Amino acid sequence: MKWNKFTIGAGALLLATVLSACGGTDEPAVAKETAPAQEPAGKFIAEYGKADTEAATEGLELLKPGKVLEGFATTLNGMLKLPHDVTLAGEQCDQVNAYYSPDEKKITMCYELVADGFTRYRDKAESEEENDEHGRANLIDTLYHELGHAVIDIYDLPALGKEDDAADQLSAFIMAQGDGDDSASVQTINYYFASAGDQDRAALPFYDEHSMDEQRAYNYMCWIYGSDPKGYADWVGENGLPEERAARCPTEYEKLSNSWSKLLEPHVKD
Numbered sequence: 001m002k003w004n005k006f007t008i009g010a011g012a013l014l015l016a017t018v019l020s021a022c023g024g025t026d027e028p029a030v031a032k033e034t035a036p037a038q039e040p041a042g043k044f045i046a047e048y049g050k051a052d053t054e055a056a057t058e059g060l061e062l063l064k065p066g067k068v069l070e071g072f073a074t075t076l077n078g079m080l081k082l083p084h085d086v087t088l089a090g091e092q093c094d095q096v097n098a099y100y101s102p103d104e105k106k107i108t109m110c111y112e113l114v115a116d117g118f119t120r121y122r123d124k125a126e127s128e129e130e131n132d133e134h135g136r137a138n139l140i141d142t143l144y145h146e147l148g149h150a151v152i153d154i155y156d157l158p159a160l161g162k163e164d165d166a167a168d169q170l171s172a173f174i175m176a177q178g179d180g181d182d183s184a185s186v187q188t189i190n191y192y193f194a195s196a197g198d199q200d201r202a203a204l205p206f207y208d209e210h211s212m213d214e215q216r217a218y219n220y221m222c223w224i225y226g227s228d229p230k231g232y233a234d235w236v237g238e239n240g241l242p243e244e245r246a247a248r249c250p251t252e253y254e255k256l257s258n259s260w261s262k263l264l265e266p267h268v269k270d
């Protein structure tokens, strides 16, 4: 497993650049009369809990030796002003899951979910490298999705519609800042496509707070394609994004990009 290709930091750093470029360009040339802002003291802190099952141990070993959560925390600490600490925890949950707890101000990445991303599509992947890409994509997308829940809570941001769709939007927005074949965005699209068609339709959890996996896959495709229609032109067509949706994607992306930029701009470090 090659963690040196891990692209989680690059997307977040690019996001910080994009956000800082969005603000301040049309500021009036008058000194602001606001009191000097108190630099918020909070930071993201990585933690690893114990693992005593096979699946959890596998997930722990995928995260801890490569200091994956520490890397994500460092990147986000360089980017976001936090009013308090937020824990980024690897934990044994005895289920494949990840979640944000508003009470504890904690993002939990279950070791089982991390391990699952590296095993679930092993049969479909054509190489070990492709399999690892699915695993990394699962991890990166999940972290950014949970970050979406976290920032909505921490900054008390408005989220219209399903909060889980808003969290997917933030994840797509960050990943769209990547570039090239090894970007998190491409890996994640691969991952979601690999998952499409896996489910028994009658058993789909229509009650779930998330949209269906296939819908999420098309949303991700649409938004990332919409961020660069020329660059991702080959995603449109028979085996990809249908023309009728593709036509709307640049506008969809512009809207989500504007919304997230505006919402996060006051909270991004200079």
Ligand SMILES: [Zn+2]
Binding pocket: 145, 149, 164, 167, 210
């Ligand atoms: Zn969610």
